[in-house]
Amino acid sequence: MNSSRRHFSFPLVVCAGLFLLTAGCASQVPPGPAPVDGAPAVSTPAEAKPEGAAVPDNRDPFERYNRLVYSFNEWFDRYILKPVSKGYRAVLPSPIRTGIGNFFNNLREPIVILNDLFQGKFKQALSDTGRFLVNTTVGIGGLFDPATPLGMKRRDEDFGQTLAVWGVGEGPYLVLPFLGPSNLRDSAGLVVDWQIYPPNRLEETSTRDKLLVLEVVEKRSQLLDASDILEQAAGQDPYTFVREAYRQRRRNVVYDGNPPKTVPKGLFDDDDAPPKPKAPAPGPEPVKL
Numbered sequence: 001m002n003s004s005r006r007h008f009s010f011p012l013v014v015c016a017g018l019f020l021l022t023a024g025c026a027s028q029v030p031p032g033p034a035p036v037d038g039a040p041a042v043s044t045p046a047e048a049k050p051e052g053a054a055v056p057d058n059r060d061p062f063e064r065y066n067r068l069v070y071s072f073n074e075w076f077d078r079y080i081l082k083p084v085s086k087g088y089r090a091v092l093p094s095p096i097r098t099g100i101g102n103f104f105n106n107l108r109e110p111i112v113i114l115n116d117l118f119q120g121k122f123k124q125a126l127s128d129t130g131r132f133l134v135n136t137t138v139g140i141g142g143l144f145d146p147a148t149p150l151g152m153k154r155r156d157e158d159f160g161q162t163l164a165v166w167g168v169g170e171g172p173y174l175v176l177p178f179l180g181p182s183n184l185r186d187s188a189g190l191v192v193d194w195q196i197y198p199p200n201r202l203e204e205t206s207t208r209d210k211l212l213v214l215e216v217v218e219k220r221s222q223l224l225d226a227s228d229i230l231e232q233a234a235g236q237d238p239y240t241f242v243r244e245a246y247r248q249r250r251r252n253v254v255y256d257g258n259p260p261k262t263v264p265k266g267l268f269d270d271d272d273a274p275p276k277p278k279a280p281a282p283g284p285e286p287v288k289l
Helices: 010-018 063-091 094-107 109-118 122-137 159-165 184-196 205-221 224-233 238-254
Strands: 173-176 180-183
Touching: 063 173, 063 205, 063 224, 063 238, 094 109, 094 122, 094 205, 109 122, 109 159, 109 184, 159 184, 159 238, 173 184, 173 238, 180 184, 180 238
Parallel strands: none
Antiparallel strands: 173 180
């Protein structure tokens, strides 16, 4: 295999597999007029950015640290997680992998149900509780998903979304070791969801750890086919692609697929937007002769 081929890490595949963004085109500074003979050349303004220059993001104040963690996550995925996931996929047939995926999706339903209640979505909580009961009983512990054909679709709710509903802003962007893209609000939400997740309540730590490893490998195996698509979508800076994909997806799920054009400032948010220019004061009325 060509060593120059771009490798895409697990966080990139996860983000773009969930929400694929089109890469934006960098704006170019139009060339100025040619200098007139004998006239001094017009210098480029200091504010002008050379083509391809990185523009600092006020919502990513820890970018240097985040890029280091991103590189570590990429290395971990390339040399450990991805090869293990390929072996897992090669050994187990598709129906068994589907059953394992259904099982872990069902284990996460209590997180969804509790966050439904925290957000005041009581009708949705009732539907998600029914889904959990049907799949746990009729679906033999969640290995099968009979609830979806019955109209009880799977939803995505977590405590990070709950904090957003309560008025907490996303705060600075963070890349977490092994876990990938996040932000200050969602990182705090992970702590609560971690406590709710049923495997973490097991007293037998060996069983818990095996379940968690199996879940990660199963989810990575589902995204092995996405790398070729992302090679064109991510452009020259996969880190920025992941960051913007994560922000767009989280904003979409917080507002249940209908995000507003403007989002009010939250608890963890800085007032990054520059102040709007004031309208010029009206001049004196012309004197009539």
